[in-house]
Amino acid sequence: xxxxxxxxxxxxxxxxxxxxxxxxxxxxxxxxxxxxxxxxxxxxxxxxxxxxxxxxxxxxxxxxxxxxxxxxxxxxxxxxxxxxxxxxxxxxxxxxxxxxxxxxxxxxxxxxxxxxxxxxxxxxxxxxxxxxxxxxxxxxxxxxxxxxxxxxxxxxxxxxxxxxxxxxxxxxxxxxxxxxxxxxxxxxxxxxxxxxxxxxxxxxxxxxxxxxxxxxxxxxxxxxxxxxxxxxxxxxxxxxxxxxxxxxxxxxxxxxxxxxxxxxxxxxxxxxxxxxxxxxx
Numbered sequence: 001x002x003x004x005x006x007x008x009x010x011x012x013x014x015x016x017x018x019x020x021x022x023x024x025x026x027x028x029x030x031x032x033x034x035x036x037x038x039x040x041x042x043x044x045x046x047x048x049x050x051x052x053x054x055x056x057x058x059x060x061x062x063x064x065x066x067x068x069x070x071x072x073x074x075x076x077x078x079x080x081x082x083x084x085x086x087x088x089x090x091x092x093x094x095x096x097x098x099x100x101x102x103x104x105x106x107x108x109x110x111x112x113x114x115x116x117x118x119x120x121x122x123x124x125x126x127x128x129x130x131x132x133x134x135x136x137x138x139x140x141x142x143x144x145x146x147x148x149x150x151x152x153x154x155x156x157x158x159x160x161x162x163x164x165x166x167x168x169x170x171x172x173x174x175x176x177x178x179x180x181x182x183x184x185x186x187x188x189x190x191x192x193x194x195x196x197x198x199x200x201x202x203x204x205x206x207x208x209x210x211x212x213x214x215x216x217x218x219x220x221x222x223x224x225x226x227x228x229x230x231x232x233x234x235x236x237x238x239x240x241x242x243x244x245x246x247x248x249x250x251x252x253x254x255x256x257x258x259x260x261x262x263x264x265x266x267x268x269x270x271x272x273x274x275x276x277x278x279x280x281x
Contacts (some may be wrong), residue, residue, distance in 0.1 A: 029099040033106030041115040052107040056100045070246045119276040146216030152186045187214040188266030195267045214263025218256035
């Protein structure tokens, strides 16, 4: 996005943009392994190898299964739009041969560093969580928390889908970068606010809920893709419809991982800051 906003990548060259995204994802495996190992160790985890395997295989594995399934369907239609076998082997090599080793390397160095100390001492025996009011129910608060991040990207999402499925060029990368910054701030703010209400209600199970709160915006994104399919596109055949929903599933999954990470990290920093301010005599 940064290179496209600065003009280094042309929107007319769709192949160049996709190649840049793939290479960036492959070589960011070391950062993913390092950050996951550091976070896992801060939660007193010891099975760092299994965590590294999940980091290296979970998201790319799900995306690869969906992509290969769709590609086989296109092959069955004898379409020229199918990805050649040689290109598939190159993608698998980039994943297994480069990204996975880089993830293990980053995880190794990340786990060797000392874990960040907790700001306060925690009890070994967990406290009982009191009964929560109806508006603090996990399902309700998670679904409500995803509305605001989705609203931040709602207008821009229409132009992105139009560029993807109606063969139009997308040139507003500078505006997209601004919307992305607004998305980051929105995800962090809504997650921190709901986590604060949760902690005030003496419910300390904030970690997964903080991830799902901002990540639930991906549910609204997928629902919007359904609306866009039935109102803007004229797709009647089965295979093109499956391709649309398959690729929108990948987009929604990626959006879920992105917004969930933003919400969790913002909430993680917030919880550490407020407990650092607690003075215990």
